[in-house]
Structures are given as structure tokens and as C-alpha cells.
Amino acid sequence: MSGFVVKKISKSFGAVKALDEVNFSAEHGEIHAILGENGAGKSTLIKILSGVQQADEGTITLNGKELRFKSPKEALACGIGTVFQELSLMQDLTVAQNIFFEHYPKSKGIIIDKKLLREKALELFQKYDIMDIDPDIRTNQLSLSQQQMVEIIKVISREPSIIILDEATSALTQNRVHWLLDLARKLADKNKMILFISHRLQETRQNCDRVTVLRNGRDVGVRTLNEVDNDELVSLMIGRKLSAYFPEWKPMASEQPQLEAKSLTIDKYLNNVTFTLRKGEVLGVGGLAGQGQVPLFLALAGIRHATGEIMLDGRKIVLRNPGDALENGITLIPEDRSTEGLIQTMSIRINLLLPSLSIFSKWGFLNRKQSERAIEEAIERLEIKMGSSDDMVMSLSGGNQQKVLISKYLMLNPKVFLMLDPTRGVDVGTKSEMFRLVRKLAEEGNSVLFYSTDLSELTGICDRVMVMYDNSVFDTLVGEEITKENILKASVGESIRITQ
Amino acid sequence: MKINEAARAGKLKINWSFAVPCIVLAMLIIAMGILKPATLSLYFLGIKCDISVSLVFVAAGQTLVLISEGIDLSVGGVMSIATCIMATMSEISLVGAILLCLVIGLAVGCINGLLISKLKMQPLITTLSTWTVLGGCALWILKTDGGYIPPAFTNFLIHRVGGIPVTLLFIIAVLIMWFFLKNTAFGYSVYAIGSNERAAYFNGIHITKTKIKIFCISGVCAALGGIMYAGINATGSPTVGESNIMMSIAAAVIGGTSLTGGRGGVTGTVVGVFILKLISDILVFAGITSYYTSLCQGLLLIICVAIGSVSTLLKNRRRLEYD
Numbered sequence: 001m002s003g004f005v006v007k008k009i010s011k012s013f014g015a016v017k018a019l020d021e022v023n024f025s026a027e028h029g030e031i032h033a034i035l036g037e038n039g040a041g042k043s044t045l046i047k048i049l050s051g052v053q054q055a056d057e058g059t060i061t062l063n064g065k066e067l068r069f070k071s072p073k074e075a076l077a078c079g080i081g082t083v084f085q086e087l088s089l090m091q092d093l094t095v096a097q098n099i100f101f102e103h104y105p106k107s108k109g110i111i112i113d114k115k116l117l118r119e120k121a122l123e124l125f126q127k128y129d130i131m132d133i134d135p136d137i138r139t140n141q142l143s144l145s146q147q148q149m150v151e152i153i154k155v156i157s158r159e160p161s162i163i164i165l166d167e168a169t170s171a172l173t174q175n176r177v178h179w180l181l182d183l184a185r186k187l188a189d190k191n192k193m194i195l196f197i198s199h200r201l202q203e204t205r206q207n208c209d210r211v212t213v214l215r216n217g218r219d220v221g222v223r224t225l226n227e228v229d230n231d232e233l234v235s236l237m238i239g240r241k242l243s244a245y246f247p248e249w250k251p252m253a254s255e256q257p258q259l260e261a262k263s264l265t266i267d268k269y270l271n272n273v274t275f276t277l278r279k280g281e282v283l284g285v286g287g288l289a290g291q292g293q294v295p296l297f298l299a300l301a302g303i304r305h306a307t308g309e310i311m312l313d314g315r316k317i318v319l320r321n322p323g324d325a326l327e328n329g330i331t332l333i334p335e336d337r338s339t340e341g342l343i344q345t346m347s348i349r350i351n352l353l354l355p356s357l358s359i360f361s362k363w364g365f366l367n368r369k370q371s372e373r374a375i376e377e378a379i380e381r382l383e384i385k386m387g388s389s390d391d392m393v394m395s396l397s398g399g400n401q402q403k404v405l406i407s408k409y410l411m412l413n414p415k416v417f418l419m420l421d422p423t424r425g426v427d428v429g430t431k432s433e434m435f436r437l438v439r440k441l442a443e444e445g446n447s448v449l450f451y452s453t454d455l456s457e458l459t460g461i462c463d464r465v466m467v468m469y470d471n472s473v474f475d476t477l478v479g480e481e482i483t484k485e486n487i488l489k490a491s492v493g494e495s496i497r498i499t500q
Numbered sequence: 501m502k503i504n505e506a507a508r509a510g511k512l513k514i515n516w517s518f519a520v521p522c523i524v525l526a527m528l529i530i531a532m533g534i535l536k537p538a539t540l541s542l543y544f545l546g547i548k549c550d551i552s553v554s555l556v557f558v559a560a561g562q563t564l565v566l567i568s569e570g571i572d573l574s575v576g577g578v579m580s581i582a583t584c585i586m587a588t589m590s591e592i593s594l595v596g597a598i599l600l601c602l603v604i605g606l607a608v609g610c611i612n613g614l615l616i617s618k619l620k621m622q623p624l625i626t627t628l629s630t631w632t633v634l635g636g637c638a639l640w641i642l643k644t645d646g647g648y649i650p651p652a653f654t655n656f657l658i659h660r661v662g663g664i665p666v667t668l669l670f671i672i673a674v675l676i677m678w679f680f681l682k683n684t685a686f687g688y689s690v691y692a693i694g695s696n697e698r699a700a701y702f703n704g705i706h707i708t709k710t711k712i713k714i715f716c717i718s719g720v721c722a723a724l725g726g727i728m729y730a731g732i733n734a735t736g737s738p739t740v741g742e743s744n745i746m747m748s749i750a751a752a753v754i755g756g757t758s759l760t761g762g763r764g765g766v767t768g769t770v771v772g773v774f775i776l777k778l779i780s781d782i783l784v785f786a787g788i789t790s791y792y793t794s795l796c797q798g799l800l801l802i803i804c805v806a807i808g809s810v811s812t813l814l815k816n817r818r819r820l821e822y823d
Contacts, residue, residue: 354692
């Protein structure tokens, strides 16, 4: 039997059955997608296929031969190469050293020939169309996106017959996503098998041949992608009909400005950004990744210092640190929930309390009664599912962690929410809930600045969409103008308005 | 919060990194009681408290620094210089000498905090430098062990109030202060910074201010440790602080404080101090030469650190993401 066959793989963690007799198979020359909500068992499956963890039961066969491996290294030797979601590069080594780690090209003696290493790396880069990375540069000097490319090349250079791309596109900028997808297709044409794991439905649809859907640790269906529509895929993933992915909403924004930014500038990162966020408005921020969106959000949250003016309710404010921003009612839902937003090893209770410590304390002492009541309300308001508020945050699922993050700011009764890609890494169900929440916050008179890399989210819930290009605001789309096509056009610096 | 209470009642979580030192201490006390029943007396407790109180102060400050993922080696220097000041100046004015010690502790802490939080210097190297500078100053004030401490001060410290040693009251005071401190906004901030400084900053916690406060407290605690040492031993010593640096860190770690920050507390540290101080006694009572004291202290340290990391390992294995 040819191809890659996974049969009846099971894996338990204590009482939790993460995988329950999962089957799936891929053929040579195919890009095979694996879809599933968070908690469906995708990560566990990938970990088993890549050798990070071992299955309790089940077999993995390649071209009729059963594979056994106990580590990523052995898996690679069996022909399974995995590009991990968390980068596994050694930050202090050079790009070339990373690519050829434990796999150095042959040279005389035991000393590694640096020149040869560089040449070999350049050869690879040429072969796979990478122009902008110097093999001798230290890895920590590369952007996240470039690191991801190096990681991909590193895996491909070992010539595995199966390549697993675990959320490999999430760290890439838009044009590099295309590079990767083209590369995947090229490799598939060379008879390799690609397993493609992504949260992005659209991307998966456009680039994969078949899909296996996982739900609650089981495989619930295999489909050929051009024979199935989105609704069917989503309902396979969540096991029920997703009535409406985006909430219905009416524009409620008043004309009254809430937050005004005037020529905000950070050298090399942000160029003269001026905009107005109105009361009760969801203002989307779009554009290709790395066009100044993140610096803009960080500046508004008091984390990075920008020149220019920030006005809140018509009053000029100075933000020297995040504390100043919080005091003014400006809250940031940061990009990286697990390292910037929440303190994973502290309890849910304390996490909820952290931003409002000063509100609940007098002379430094906490008012227990008051704070406990507020915490209780916060938990109820967003229906956070948890055992006890004394449990660590890391015991919660991604979606619930995101809720804790938002709840703790709700306790401050803020006016402005800065949301930096808040739906990244959360599952479809939670995403939908998040959209409803964003609209509800706006309805209650709050203002939301909403950055997303997913165009459909911008078109789905935003009153206006501000598209950034080259570190400044290129255009602001209103009403009918908000379409994916227009956002995309503006993203690459093309005017959407007819010039006369 | 009904669910919470139910969950709390359902499974009582044992904090092993605190429970283990408590068990060890209990075992030591029992073993001592068997070897020498006289040790189970208020008299012996008094002696132990007198010996331990200075380290309790130093280690309490150290614990706070460790929780914030820092380390304070300058406590040794501060302690030494405090004993020297006490030994040379308390003759003129006891209150003046004590105040001077506290001010020096505060100033050193402030400098450490500023260098570490503003200039982003490594705590280890920063406090190593301040320790060295202070050690030099201490030798300049007092060349060798000695000096004069007013007997009244010594007598006050080793006094027994209705049988209860004053030093024990000091130790209890430290614990009460800690209990309050832990539940203040500042206390929460210290744990938050130690767990994840970036997230703490994003949550509006003022990192610079908090760090300066932490090192100031540590400095003052070290000064208090020095004052106590000089008072109880009726002598000053320009080098006494040095052995107290590692002892203060060891006591904290044995008591369950993590060197990687975010975990631990002064209660455990006090237990740790008593363990360290009792080990030497028990070896003496058991007829083993005192050469083995540091050997045993070292082994115990390894065991306690191992318990900390093994329990983390187990926890991680259990939750190895089900997502």
C-alpha cells in the first residue's frame, strides 16, 4: 500500500482522551489539510507524528512499512519532517548553522567549514526563492517571519517525504504566505506529501487537495476540498450548524470622538498617523502585516513612546507607561496572550485583579470584599468556564484565557479597547463569541480599535476600516466600501477611489 | 462563588515545596528531642531564636528579591557594615547608630534597584559589586572583629518576656509583616513581576518603582539583620555578612522559594533558616563531627531544589496541552 497511513492512534493524558482511534491517510503528491477546533486533538496528533510524543496505541505506516520513532530526530530519519508552530531555532547561532545543525556538510577534519556552510545555505535559498536572508546573520536578528522561513528551509533541506506544516503560515507576512503555499505545491508536485495545519479556513481551501476534520479527538470526515463548502466544513468541525458566524449589528457609533490620534510618529515604525475613534464604534485596522499596526497599538497603550498628540474625550493625555493608559481607560488586548497578556503561572483571580490593583486598594491594602465581588461579576459576565478562580490561568483553554484577558479590563470600566488580533489561535466557536462581544462592547458605548489579519473579520464587524500601508494610514473605508477587495487593494497601496 | 468553595473543599491542594521543609523541620525537632530531650524546652528555643534572628531578617528580604526573579548579594555587605557601625558608634548614640544602619541599608537598596531597573543591569553582577564596595567600607570602619555594644542593648535582645524570647517576638513580627505585605497591591506586583515581567508591565504595574521598593526592603532587612547580630553577639564583624549571603539564599530556596521567580514566601524561609541552624546541632548531638555540617546543608539544599523542579515536571507532564 502506498502513501502515509495512520491507523487507530489513541493518546490519553490522565483521564483526558486527547486522541481516540484516529485514522487518516495521505497520498504522494497531495497537500492534505487537518482541520479542527482547539481541543480537537490536532496538536497532539502532530506531536505524535513528529515524534515529540508517543501514541498509546495505533500504527503509522509509510508505503506499507510500519514506522516506529521516539523523537523528532528519529521521525526525521523515517522521513517525517515537521515545521513546528513554536520556532525551534537556536537564537544565538547563525542561520546557516541552524539549517545544517547536526547535519553539517562534509568537510575535512572535525572543524566545520564556514564557507562551505554559507555556500550550501545560499544554494538552498536560491533553490527555494529566498532573497532577503543572509546565512551568516545571527538568527535572533531576523524577524519572526524570516525565522519561520529558515525553519521551513531547515526541515526541507533534510528531504523528508512527508512535510508537516503546523500553523506555519501564522507567523508569516502576507507575501511570504504566498511563497510558502507555492513552495508546498512545488514539493507536492515532486511527489512529496504535505500535511497542512492551519486555523485559516480560506487558506486551507485554496491550497489543499483534501482535508481530514478532527473533533473531540476523533476523525469525523475526509473531504475533497473543491467538493465541499465552508458551511459544511465548519459544521463538521464544531458538530453543529454555525447559524451565523458574525453577529448581526446596527451601526451605533455617535459622531462624538472618543480617542483622537494626531500625527503619531515613531522613528522607522510609525509615520504621521492621524485618526479618530468615535464613541460606540468598532474601527478596524487592516493592511499587510508589519505596516505599523503593532507599533500604533503599543503607542496608544503607553508601551512605546510616540511623538504627536493623543486626545481622549477632547482632552490631551500623556502616556508614559501602560499604567497611564489604563488609568485613562485605554486597554490593550495584546498580540501574544500567553506571554504579554496573562501571567500563566498565577491564579485566575490574581490575573483578573492585576490591572485594577490600585482601584481596590487603599494605603496599599486590598479591599477583599470589594475585589472579590468584582472578580465574581467579571467571571459571570463573560461566562468563563473554569474549576476555581484559584486555579492557574494555564489550566484554561485558549478561548477562556482570552475571556479572562478581556474580563480583567472590563473590571476597570474602560472606554477604549485596543484589540491586537484577538482571534488569533482561538477556535471557530470562540471566535464567533468574541465577535459578539466586540459588538456588544461597542453597543454599550465603548470604542474598539480592532486589528485583524483576517479580512472577513474586518468586513464582518467593523463600522469603518482603516488600512495601513508603509507605517501610516493609507485609507479609511466606510459603509459600502468595506469589502475584502477594497481592503486588499488599499493594503498594497492602490487607491480604491476613482480618480477623476 | 459556590463552585469555587466546592472545588476548594473537594480537593485540598498540597503545596509540596512548602510542606516538605515543614516536615523536615518537624523531623529534625523530633530527632533532636529523642537524642537530647532537653532541646524540647523554651530555653533551647530561646537560644535558637537568638542565633537565627539575624539570618531571618536577611533571608526575609532576600526572599522578596528572589520572588521578583532577582537576587541580592549586597545583603552581605550591608549586614557587615551594619555590625561595624554598631560596634563603633553605638557607644556615642545607640539610636543614632541604628538609624544610620537603616539609612545605609535603604540607600544601598535604592542604588541596587535603580541600577537594575533603570539601567537594566543584571541583579547578580550589580549586587555583587555593591557587596564588594560595602565589604571594603566595613573593613575600613572596623579592621577586626570586636568593638563595643552597649550591654543594655544586648540584654534587651536576649531578654525573655515571661519566658518568651524577645528574638522570637521579632521573628513573629517578621511573619506578621510578611502576611500583610503579601496581600497588598505591592505584594501582588512582586509575584507578578517574578512570574512574567513583560505581562506585569502590560498590566500597568510600575516595574521600576516596584523593583526599587523590593531592593530597599531587602537592604533595610539586611541592615536589621546586622543590627541584631551585633546586638546579640555584642561584637561587630567586617566579614560576618559573607556567610549570610549564601545562607539567606539557601534558606529561601529550602523554604520553597523559586530562583526563577514568582513562587515562594517568607514563612517557608523562616522554616528554612531553622532547618539550616538545627542541622549543625543535630550532628553535634548525634556525635558526628561538625565537618559534616555544610555537607548536610548542601545535600538538603539539593533535595529541596529537586522537589521543586520535580513537582513542576510532574505538573507539566499532566497538562502537556490537550489542545
